[in-house]
Amino acid sequence: MVSTTAPAFVDIFSLVNLLLQFLDSFAFLVLAAVGLVVIFGMMGIINLAHGEFILVGAYATTLVAVAGAPFVVAVIIGTLVTAVFGILLERSILKYFYERPLDSMVATWAISIMMIQGTRIYFGNSITQASTPFGSISYGPYSYSAYRVSLAFVSLAVLAGIYLVFTRTEFGLKARATIQDADTARAMGVNTERIYVLTFGFGSALAGLTGALYAPTLSMSPEFGQNFLIEAFVAVVVGGASVVMGTSLAGILLGAISAFFSNVYSTFWGRIALLAAAIIAIRLMPYGITGVIEDFRDRRAAGMSVKEALRIPAIGVFLGFGGGKND
Amino acid sequence: MIERLKSALGALNGPNTYGNSRAFWVLFVVGVVGVFAYPMATGSYRAGQASLYLLYGFLALSLCFIWGYCGVLSFGQVAFFGLAGYTFGVVTLNFGAGATVPAALAGVVIATVVAAVLGYFMFYGGIRDVYVAIVTLAFTLVLYTFMAQTAGSEWAIGDARLGGFNGMPGIPNITVGGTALSGETFYYLVAVLLLVTYLGMRVLVNSRYGRVMVAVREDEDRAEMLGYNTKFVKFAVFTFGGLLAGISGMLYASWGNFIDPSVFALSFAALPIVWVSIGGRESLIGAIGATFFIERLSQELAATGSEWALVVIGALLLGVILLMPKGFVPMIDSYAKVGLRWLKKKRGKSEKEVPAVDGD
C-alpha cells in the first residue's frame, strides 16, 4: 500500500528538495518545542496546556490578521496576547504549584481541556483562517512554500534570541541563578517570584509565537495546539532540558531524519523514522543531547582529549550504563 | 487458629495504607457487599458500564503503586494498558474465543515485559524524577502515532489486522469455562480480581518490600545508603506497575470488544494521573474510588450533551488539586484524626482508648 519510490534521480533539484524539506521540519520541531522547553527547563513544570498556549497565539493572530492588520503586526499581537495570558494564568493558578511540579501536570491538563472546550463554546468549531504570506520558491520542476522555509530562519532567530535573553540580560542571569538555587538567589536579593512570572510569561510568549507563525498554515480549530504535541515532546526527549543547545541540535537531528525519509521514501516512513529515532534516543541518551553535552564537557574539563571524552560515553551506553549524569 | 487469622489480617494493616482501624474495615466490608450487590439492584447494563470503571481501577492502582509508593511518576501506564489490550485482541482474533484465557495471560505478560525493558533502560540509564514522566509520555505518544498508521493489510499479525486508526473490532469477550463473560458476569470477574488485587497490594505495601519502596520515594540516596539497590527497586516496581496496567488493558479490550490507538493518546494518558492525584496518590483505595467517581461523573456529564461538560470536569480537577494537594482520602483521613482527637478530649480520660482511624 505504501509507495516506496526510491530516489528516481539524484540531481541538484532533488537535493534542494531535501534541503528545503529539512528546513521545514527543523523549524516545526524547534518552534513546537521552545515554549515547552523554556518552561520545563527553567521551572521544572511540564506544561500540558502547551498546545493551548499555541492555540491562543494562533487565534489571536488570525483574528487580528483577518480583521485586516498586516501579518507581522498580527504575529506580534498574537505573541503578546499569549504572554499576557500566560502571566495571568501563572498569577491566578500556577503559582500555587511551584513546590509541586507533578501536581502542576494535573493542573495544566485540566486547564488544557477547559481551554479547548472554552474555545469551542466561544468561537465555534472553527474560525476563518488567514492566508499564508509570501509565495513559492521555484526551482526546476519543483516549488516549495517560501513561508514554510522562512520559518527555519525565524526559528534560528528565536533560538538566538533565547540565548541572548538568558545570557546577556539581567533577567536571564537572575533567572538562571533562581533555577540553580532559589534560596541562594533570594538571599542575594533576587525577587524570585518575579523571575518565575517573567520566565513563565517568556515561555508563554514563545508558544504564542509558534501559534502565530503557524496560524496561516494549519487548520483553525480548538484542537489546533494538539498538532504540535508529539513533535514538542519528542524534541524535548531528544534535546533534553537545555533550551538552546538541546532543542536546536534535536531539531537538526530529527529534522534531518524526518526530511530524508519523507523525501526519499514517503511521508509515512518519515514519521516512522522520527519515532524510531526518539525511541533510540531514549535508550542512548537518557538525558537527551543536553546530557551528552554536559557529560562531554565534564570529561573535557577533566583533562581528557576530545577523542577520549567522546569514546567513554559511547562505550558506557552500549554496556547499559547510560550516558550522562551517572554520578 | 484465631491467632493465625489475626496475623494474616494484621498483614493488611500498616503505616503505608490509609484506613487501618476497625471502623475502616467495617465500612470496607459494607462497601464490598454494596459493590457485589450492585448488579442485582441495577441489572446487566449498569453492571457492564460500572465494570469499565472498575477495570480502570487496575490502571489507577498501577500508577498509585509506582508513583504514590515509590515516587516514580510514569506518564505512560496507558502504554502497557494498550499493549495488553492489543495483545489480547491479536491472540483471540487468531485463536478464537476459546483462547481468551491464554490471550489474557499473554496480554499481561507482554505489558510486563515491555515495562521491564523500558524500566531497565530508564532506571539503569540513570533517569530520575520528572524525566521519567517525559520519557514515558514520549514512549506512549510514539506508540500512538505508530498504531494509528498500521491500517494497511501488511500490518497484521496472523489473522489479526492491527487496523490503524480504526482499531481492532470484533475482539471476543473473555471466556471462562465456556461462558463468555459480559454484563454482570464480567462485572463480577473484574470486581473479584480488583478486590483480591487491592488486598494483596495492601499486604505488599505494608510488608518489608513496601517499606523499601517508601524509602526510595522518601529519599532515594538515603535508601541506597542503607544498602538497598534502589535502581532495582524502581525497576521492579515499574515492572509490576506494567503488569497491573496490563490486567486493566486486557480487561478493557474484552469489555468493549474493541481497541484502537486512542488508548495511547495524551488525553487518555493523563487520566490515570488525574484519578490518582484526586484520590490521593498514597492511597490505594483512594485511587480506585476516585477512578470510579470521576469516570462515572464524566459519563453522566457527557450524557447530558451539554457543551459545558468538559469545562466542568476540568474545573473540578483544578479545584480539587488546588484545595486538596494530597488528594481526597488523605484529607478525609486527617479530618477524621482531628475529629477523633477532639472526641477523645471531650470524653476526657474516663474511657481508656478510642479507636484511631489510622495507625496500628
Next chain:
Amino acid sequence: MTGIDRRDFVKSTGAAAGAAGLAGCVGGNGGGGDDGPTVGIIEDRSGNFGLVGTPKWASTRLAIEEINEDGGILGEQIGIFDPDPQSDNTRYQELVEQAIQQEDVDALWAGYSSATREAIRPIINREDQLYFYTTQYEGGVCDQSIFAVGATARQQLGIVIPYMIDEFGPDAYTIYADYNFGQLSEEWTRIILDENGGNLLGEEAIPLSETDFGSTINRIQEEDPDFVVSMLVGAEHEAFYDQRLSAGITDIPIATSTNMAQGYGHRRLEAPSMENVHCGVNYVEEVDTPASNEYVDAMYDRFDDLEYVNQEGQNNYFSVYMWKEAVEEAGTFDEDAVKEVLQEGMEVDAPEGTIELNGATHHMTHNMRIMRCDENHEIDFPGEPEIIEPTFLEEDIGCNLPENPEERQYEPLADFYDDPFPDV
C-alpha cells in the same frame, strides 16, 4: 433485548438530570422520560470531530422537532436522547449501551468516523439495534443492523473521476489518509480510473497526524499528473491545501471525496487555497433547489450559531424522515417491523433530490454532483446531477440482507476486483 423497564430508567436518570441542571442544560436529554418512542442522536459536538459532527446532530434534531410539531409519528411525540460523545470511542461505546439499554431508543444515529462505527458495531449487532450510519464512507458494509445511507466511495469517486479524466486528462496521482477509509477509497480510485481509461502515476499514504506536505508536493511535481485525487481527512490534513497554494501548484486540479463537503474548507480557509478542487458530493448547502433552500433556511433559523450545513447533515435529515415513513407504514415502532419495511426499499424526497433506499444492501442511490471551487471560493456544480446506484454490494458482491443477514465489510480488491495498477 429491551429489558430495562421505564421505572428503572426514570430512577437512574435522576443523577444525569441533576448534572444537566448544573451544566446549564441544553435540553432534550432523556427523551421526556415517560413512555414513548425515543431516538438516539449520538453525534460529536466536541473533540476532533466536533466540526463535522455538529451539523449532523443539528439536522437530526431539526428533523425530529419538525416531526413533533407536525403531530409526531403514529400520534406520538418522539423523545430525543442526544449526549455528546466528545469524539471519544470508549465514550461512544458507553453511550450507545446507554441509549439502547436504558433509553431504549427505537432508532439510532451515531458516529462520524469509520473507527467509531467499528467501535460500536459489536454493540449494535448484539442488540440488533436499528442504526443509521450517515457519513459518506468507503463502502462495503453489508450488515443487517446498519443502514449506511451516506454515499459510498464508488458513488463519490464515480462522479468526479470520470469528469476529471474528460476535463483534464488521464494521468492521476493519489494521496490518501493512511487508514481504513483512505485505503479503500484509494482502491476505488484505481478501479474507477481503470474503468474510465485513466492512468495512475503514483500514490502516497499520508499519516493521519501529518501536517507537513513539502515532500508530498515535490513528489506530485515530479510525477506531473493531470490531476490529483485527494482522500485527505481531518483538520491536520487541511494544511495540504495551504501548502499547495503557497507552493504555487493550484493549477494542478484536485479531485476529492472528502474535502469541502464535510469540513467546509472553502468557508474556513482563506481564498484561494481550495481553488480548482472538485469534490464528488450528494449534497452540500450550496445546492440551489427549492427543497435544499427550504432545508438550509430551516437549519439556520433553528440553530443561530451553525456554521455550515454539510453533506452528512442532510443524510441525517432525510434518513429521519425515511425512518418516519417506515414506522408509519409498519404501524409500529418495533424495530424488526420497521426494518422489514425499509428492506422493501423506499423512495425518499431529500433536499438533494429524490433518491432511493436499496432494501437488499441497506444503501442509497444518490444524486451525485461535482462541487467545484473557484479562486474566490465560490461553489458551482458543473454538469447535471447524476443518480448513481450503490452497485458494488448489490451487483458485484450479491449482498442481500433480507435473505442473508450478514455482518461484515467487503473490500473491493480483496473481494471482487483485480488490481488494475499492480505496479504502482
Next chain:
Amino acid sequence: MTATEQSETKNPRAAASERTGVSNPDIIATDSLTKRFGGITAIDDVDFSVEGGELRCLIGPNGAGKSTLFKLLTGQHKPTEGYVYYDGENITNLDPHQRIQRGISMKFQSPSVFGTLSVRENMRTAAQRVVGRGEIDAHVDEVLERFGLLDRSETRADDLSHGMVQILEIAMATSLDPKLLLLDEPVAGMSVEESEKVADILNRMHDETDKTFIVIEHDIDFVEMISDQVTVLNQGKLFMQGTIEEVRNDSDVREIYLGGE
C-alpha cells in the same frame, strides 16, 4: 562510568602492613584517588587509609573535599582516577548499595531521614535488611534505647528537632551493624548536651565493638571528645595526619584553617 581495572597496582593493604608493620590491617584504603568536577579537582591523588577498629576524625576547611572523599568511599561518586579498597577488596567499581551490603554505613552531611515516616518506621526500614523478621522489634528497641529515642518512636521524623534528626540518622546507620561507619558532621546544629551524648555513644561503641569510625567534624571540641587520631584534608589533598595535639599545635594547620574561614 570510568571502567578502570585493578591492573598492576599493588594492594595498598599489603603495602601499608609492610610499611607500618602493624598487624591490624586497613579496613579502608584509597590509592591515588582523584575526583574532578568540571574544571575543579575536588580530591587530588589521595592515599588514605584507616585501620580496623580505629576512630578517625577527618577535618579541614570548607571545600577541602571531606564529603567528596566520603562519597567516593561509599560509591555515590565514581573516581576520575584511582582505587578504593575495603577490607582488602577493590570496590572501586561497586555500586553504593553493594558497598553498604559489605559493611560500610554512612550518615549524610545534611540530615536525611524518611520525613513522613515515624521514628520506628525509619529504624525498621534501616534494620530490616540485616535483622530477621522475628528479631527486628527487639533490635530497633535496643538501638532506640541506646540513642535515647525510645520515647519518641511514634513521632514523625519531620516533627523531630534538628538535633534529634541527626541522632536518628546516626542510629539508623548504626543499626545496619556496619564494620565501617562514616559520619559526616554528626553533631552539626546540636545542643552541647546532645553533642556530648553522641560523643558518649560513639566512644562506648568504639570501646565495646571492633567497628571502625571515620568522622568528619568541624567542631574541634567534639573531635577532642572522641578521638586522638586526626587527618587533615586541604584543597583535595592529604595535608597532615597525627594526634589531636599535634594537629592543634601545627602552625600550617592553623594557617589553612584561619586563612580558610
